Amino acid sequence: MLKIKVAKNAGFCFGVRRAIEIAEKTLKNKSKVYTLGPIIHNPQEVKRLEKQGIKILKSVSRIRDGYVILRTHGIPFDLHKKLNENKNINVIDSTCPFVKRAQDVVKELSNNETAENLNIIIVGEKVHPEVVALVSYGNKKCVVIETSQEAKMFKGSKNLSIVSQTTQTSENFNNIVNILSKNYKIAVYNTICRATLDRQQSAQELACIVDLMIVIGGKNSGNTTRLAQICSCKTRTYHIETFKDLKKSWFKNISTVGLTAGASTPDWIIKDVEIKVKEIGDTIKETLGEFK
Ligand code: SF4
Incomplete structure (x- = not known):
């Protein structure tokens, strides 16, 4: 019989749950409700909210x-300011507090008067909305560094302050910190959020004890993609x-399958x-050997 194990920490994190609650509450009481870009990186959940208006x-x-x-992952500073200045628009901020904390760290570092010869390194994906913000x-x-390779090629100011996109892996962040520390004076601000770390750790632990991992979440979700990368180092992963x-x-020929999901994947999709996996397991039992 096919055994299904679900990761201890999987699916919606605090920040995403909060944003969805804010959106649903606003939709209930107001008309003309918009988001700038998708509120979270899960196309199916976003579509559900679109159906509500x-x-x-x-x-x-x-x-x-x-x-x-x-x-949840914030918008650029100028755009936020412009929106706040428009008296006809009501801005409802559902930026995750952990993303806000990373924004505050960057802002404070850049305003520091002694920061003239300073580069702020952001470890993250250059095109991700959170990093852009x-x-x-x-x-x-700021200079964005995505990989160890880029860290090795980096040339910049003597002093570096290193901040992280909230959903990076500790491994990538630490590798980049180690490389930069060889040639620069560094100050490290690890702004990876707890929810990300918990999901990565649970996914890795589960991937070590199953034959197959299924990682569920938006293809546009950075944190889900990284869960899949982590699991694929341990076992076959989709x-x-x-x-x-x-x-x-x-x-x-699989006896145990592990399920995990990114921080923006709702429970109903995981369920x-x-x-479906259980159904497939039952069918396999009945028609042993027949696979398409
Ligand atoms: S993954 Fe972390 S930073 Fe991103 S929304 Fe969730 S709690 Fe906030």
């Missing part, structure tokens, strides 16, 4: 009035968005996957 904007230039909810708080002092992506052939 929320509209996703690429830019604010086309709205005259209403309520704009800011996403973090850079905007850095008063042109990153899926919903139960529809599951393939029966993956389960051939659907669990039910």
Whole structure:
């Protein structure tokens, strides 16, 4: 019989749950409710909110009035300021407090008068909205480093302050810190959030004891992608968005499967996957040897 184990820490984190609650409460009481970009990185959950009436904007230039909810991973400083200045728009900030903390660290470092010869290194994905927003708080002092390779090539000011995107892996962050520490005077601000660390640790532990890992979450979700990377170092791993992506052939000769999910994956999607995997397990039992 196929055994299914779900990671101890999987799915919605505090910051995402809070943002969804803010969105649903606003939708209940107000009309003209918008988000700037998707509120979280999960297409199915975002679609569910769209059905309730929320509209996703690429830019604010086309709205005259209403309520704009800011996403969990924050928006650039200038844009936030511009929105606050518009008297017809009500800004509802659902930026995760842990992301805010990272923004505050970058802002404080960049405003420090002794920071003239300072580079602020942000360890993260250059195109991720959180990183783009973090850079905007850095008063042109930020450099984003994504990989150890980039850290080895880096040339900059003597003094470095190193901050992290909240959803990085400790391994990548520490590797980059170690490389930079060889040639620069560094100050380290580890802003990886607890929820990220817990999910990564649980995923890794589970991946070590199962034959197959299924990682559930948006393909656009950085933290889900990193869970899949961590698990794939330990066992065969697939990153899926919903139960529809599951393939029966993956389960051939498998006795234990592990499930985990990114911080932006809702419980209902995890539950659907669990039910489908169980169904596949039962079918395999009945038609042993038949795989498509
Ligand atoms: S992953 Fe961490 S930083 Fe991102 S929303 Fe969740 S709690 Fe906040």
